[in-house]
Amino acid sequence: MASDPTPSRTEHDLLGELPVPVDAYYGVHTARAVDNFTISRIPLSAYPVFVIALAAVKQAAAQANRKIGVLDVDKADAIVTACEEIRSGKLHDQFVVDMIQGGAGTSTNMNANEVIANRALELLGHERGEYRYLHPLQDVNLGQSTNDVYPTAIKLAVDGYVVNLQGALDTLRESFEAKAREFSDVLTMGRTQLQDAVPMTLGQEFSAFAVTLGEDQARLEEARQLLHELNLGGTAIGTGLNAHPDYREEAVGALRTISGVSTLSSAPNLVEATQDVGVFVQLSGILKRIATKLSKTCNDLRLLSSGPQAGLNEINLPARQAGSSIMPGKVNPVIPEAVNQIAFEVIGNDVTITLAAEGGQLQLNAFEPIIAKELFAGLDHLASGSTILAQKCVDGITANQEMLRKRVSESIGLVTALSPKIGYEAATSIAKEALATGRGVIELVLDKELLTSREVDALLTPESLAGVTLHAATGE
Known part of the structure; x- marks a missing residue:
């Protein structure tokens, strides 16, 4: 025996009637969108910050419309309460x-309008779908368009995600x-083009990782400030059609209070602001910069920890899981690999x-959904x-200090530090002989009496080789 169909209510739009699950807070417009766009299978709810941003914009709109007297107080209060619940x-x-x-x-805006409307109807003592008492478009969407609500909510959500990323x-x-402080006196060989260059401290190497992150954070904060210029109140194309003359200022002011982002402001030209997505292109470029440099850092960590016998084996990454189903004892750098991806x-x-930004035409960019995603x-x-x-x-990285000392003492890169004392020609000869014989640079210099042991020791201190004081190397 077939099971009973899901209880439904009937709603209508310009295309006709459609059944909607009776317990759903969304309505006909959302139901059609769900049927039309089975694409990524990632719903709006997968990004709670975005849902909260949508509710904040709708709440600001209701408060503004109530204040300027174009929305019934009881309706406005119910809409505000529904938005607060969603937030x-x-x-x-x-x-x-x-x-x-x-x-x-548009489907996102409709989804928000319908959920807020149906919850507000319940708060007013009505059934879901009884839109004659409070309407998703006439009341919840009053003075608005997808074209100003949607990008405003995206910017507000992105702002929240940027704050989280900064943390x-x-x-x-x-x-x-x-780690830079911990390794401040640990000598290692610097490398250029994967060839031995000159000595440095491992602390300097890790300090560089920290400094490059700080530079990226500064650029990210600059881009974040550009998100705070809004086209809210511009409605369809930036002319403000169907919105009260005072709505724009009141809505942006209310959104500042609701969101806690005090620097939100109205764009000086709403027509331009409605069609322009340049801020998203700029922010994406900063994210690419962060990703590129972070991936390079992970490459360095993987290379420095490679081995343990057949690689550099200069640092140890914390073991997080078995690395192979066939090779016993193998441990892989899984955390840096995940960040690379x-x-x-x-x-x-x-x-x-x-490409989505470039694809915009005339007064609107239709491709903001993929930009947001x-x-x-x-x-x-x-x-x-x-x-x-x-x-x-x-946090768990350790240094293989014996291996590092051996590498530094045996590397021909040491001759660069010694050449001011023994001369370029003698240094070149020492380097050539060291490579040919496998003998160490220090051993050869002492054997040929080019320097005394005391002179060599003075030249090969971490301070001398690194070129700066240890405190400066760690940023202190």
């Missing part, structure tokens, strides 16, 4: 539209700084975002990757 984490499972969608984000980068930078994703996302993913994954790299890798 607290409720009803997120009702945001079911796919992140990738046609319509420039994760802080954690990683501090981990590298701690996040970097590859972010770099690829930048291409997608660039890739920015959210990249920001979220970079934050997670930075945190696990710090906590599960960098």
